[in-house]
Amino acid sequence: MDKTFFITTPIYYINARPHIGHAYTTIASDVLARYYRMIGKNVFFLTGTDEHGQKVENSAQKNSMPPKVFADMIVKEYKDLWKVLDISYDAFIRTTDEIHEKTVRKIVEILYEKGDIYKGKYKGLYCIACESYVLETDLEDKGKEICPDCHRELKAVEEDSYFFKLSKYQNRLLEFFERNKEFLSPSFRSKEMINIIKNGLIDLCITRNTVEWGIKNPIDEKQTIYVWFDALINYISAIGFLDFYEKKNDNFLKIWPADIHFVGKEIYKFHTIIWPSILMALGLELPKKVFGHGWWVFAGEKMSKSKGNVIDPYDIINVFGKDALRYFLLREVPFGIDGDFSMDSLIDRYNSELANEIGNLFSRVLKMLEKYSNGIILECKIEPNILSEKSKEVIKEYKKSMEKVDFYNAISSIVDLVKISNKYIEDMAPWKLAKIYPDKIKSVLYNLVATMRIIAMLLQPIMPEKAGQMLKLLGISGKEKDFVWENMPFNASIGKIEVLFPRYEKK
Numbered sequence: 001m002d003k004t005f006f007i008t009t010p011i012y013y014i015n016a017r018p019h020i021g022h023a024y025t026t027i028a029s030d031v032l033a034r035y036y037r038m039i040g041k042n043v044f045f046l047t048g049t050d051e052h053g054q055k056v057e058n059s060a061q062k063n064s065m066p067p068k069v070f071a072d073m074i075v076k077e078y079k080d081l082w083k084v085l086d087i088s089y090d091a092f093i094r095t096t097d098e099i100h101e102k103t104v105r106k107i108v109e110i111l112y113e114k115g116d117i118y119k120g121k122y123k124g125l126y127c128i129a130c131e132s133y134v135l136e137t138d139l140e141d142k143g144k145e146i147c148p149d150c151h152r153e154l155k156a157v158e159e160d161s162y163f164f165k166l167s168k169y170q171n172r173l174l175e176f177f178e179r180n181k182e183f184l185s186p187s188f189r190s191k192e193m194i195n196i197i198k199n200g201l202i203d204l205c206i207t208r209n210t211v212e213w214g215i216k217n218p219i220d221e222k223q224t225i226y227v228w229f230d231a232l233i234n235y236i237s238a239i240g241f242l243d244f245y246e247k248k249n250d251n252f253l254k255i256w257p258a259d260i261h262f263v264g265k266e267i268y269k270f271h272t273i274i275w276p277s278i279l280m281a282l283g284l285e286l287p288k289k290v291f292g293h294g295w296w297v298f299a300g301e302k303m304s305k306s307k308g309n310v311i312d313p314y315d316i317i318n319v320f321g322k323d324a325l326r327y328f329l330l331r332e333v334p335f336g337i338d339g340d341f342s343m344d345s346l347i348d349r350y351n352s353e354l355a356n357e358i359g360n361l362f363s364r365v366l367k368m369l370e371k372y373s374n375g376i377i378l379e380c381k382i383e384p385n386i387l388s389e390k391s392k393e394v395i396k397e398y399k400k401s402m403e404k405v406d407f408y409n410a411i412s413s414i415v416d417l418v419k420i421s422n423k424y425i426e427d428m429a430p431w432k433l434a435k436i437y438p439d440k441i442k443s444v445l446y447n448l449v450a451t452m453r454i455i456a457m458l459l460q461p462i463m464p465e466k467a468g469q470m471l472k473l474l475g476i477s478g479k480e481k482d483f484v485w486e487n488m489p490f491n492a493s494i495g496k497i498e499v500l501f502p503r504y505e506k507k
């Protein structure tokens with residue numbers, strides 16, 4: 001049997017509620033998971049939450065809650081949102097899960113025994129808020145000890161710490177990048193990583209002495225493990241690495257390596273330098289791809305919890321519906337680059353494509369079917385025509401785009417097919433045919449309905465609920481997967497006509 005196609009999202013920090021940015025990555029992962037399931041692959045789709053560290057401890061304190069109780073509350077918000085958005089994950093890993101904690105501790109022990117983790121002394125500057133050590137060379141203003149990320153004052157520290165030998169993997173990593181041009185997408189991001197590696201990697205301090213809320217270091221229980229070292233391991237703790245290591249249970253190898261790690265562009269460095277090095281140290285295969293997508297910005301600034309300029313997904317879902325949100329996020333901007341979020345562009349996209357093109361096509365054709373054939377798809381001779389030809393082209397283009405993780409292009413090709421179908425109605429003018437050639441109208445309506453079945457099918461990963469409703473409207477139940485235009489059955493009886501996407505009038 002084929003290897004399971006393994007898709008992951010980042011595990012999200014739980015210091016605040018999920019916003020559009022988190023929904024974006026998770027929706028993209030879900031669309032790809034649904035696409036691969038639709039074409040018959042076994043898929044394992046993993047998401048989860050990153051729950052340890054100072055930031056979470058601080059947020060919990062502000063809310064007067066113990067960190068785990070606070071975490072449970074935010075995790076529920078994530079799970080509720082994923083349910084509303086129809087996210088079809090197979091597993092949800094929390095870094096506070098026992099299996100995860102055990103796996104992280106085991107990995108620290110394995111690498112310590114191997115000599116890839118060693119005890120040393122860290123002397124330098126530390127940002128408490130970011131939980132990161134800052135090099136003198138990274139200071140923005142050389143005279144001022146201010147964190148380059150959060151701009152808070154840095155603390156000078158000297159303490160016993162444990163280090164992961166990142167430097168040891170530098171050359172192998174460079175070779176890997178050079179041999180695997182597709183590893184980091186979009187490809188323009190690879191150059192930057194290659195330069196970082198070429199400039200030399202220094203060993204990574206993986207323990208913290210001042211952080212309470214975290215996984216204890218098995219070698220020195222007074223310390224906690226650095227959140228990023230803890231978090232990256234989720235990708236294997238969730239799929240049975242421990243059982244594989246301790247009991248030789250090879251279910252793990254049916255899923256690992258990841259086929260794609262979806263991440264935002266601010267964290268692909270962790271995923272393409274630190275994570276592969278940890279995997280090399282463990283003797284495991286490296287992920288096939290890390291996709292570093294762009295950011296949603298708001299009025300030019302990155303949306304973030306700390307800036308307080310975040311868009312609440314429910315504000316959109318409650319007005320336009322979950323599928324419109326799924327569609328918009330992947331349709332508005334090519335996946336690799338940044339996008340400026342605005343309500344005006346959402347409304348324009350919704351009205352012009354969902355209401356006026358897709359919705360209109362369905363309502364016009366269904367009304368004609370009611371009027372001219374009692375709501376039944378009548379038998380007729382099936383002949384190649386512009387719509388069958390265009391459908392075949394679009395199916396090819398769509399598959400190619402999905403496999404390149406180019407959601408924008410995949411959706412554009414569907415929209416093209418919809419536009420051509422609407423134009424076909426104008427050109428054929430069935431209302432005129434009805435009077436002169438009553439037989440010809442059967443084929444025209446069949447051609448339209450067969451194309452609409454393909455449109456609905458292609459939309460299934462993107463708008464699962466609406467696509468299901470479209471198929472029902474065409475009188476076909478169940479999930480269609482065949483992609484054969486001619487497979488639209490005769491005698492299907494259309495459902496009760498409903499408006500798929502009511503037009504939104506700007507207030």
Ligand code: ME8
Nearest residue numbers: 010011012013021025050231232263264295296303
């Ligand atoms: O970084 N636009 O968690 P996090 C697009 N726990 N995507 C955005 C976004 C925006 N404005 N804001 C957030 C962490 N995202 C770590 C990850 S993985 C082992 C550990 C998305 O809660 C995007 O995917 O800060 C980004 O990488 C992720 O949320 C960061 O989530």
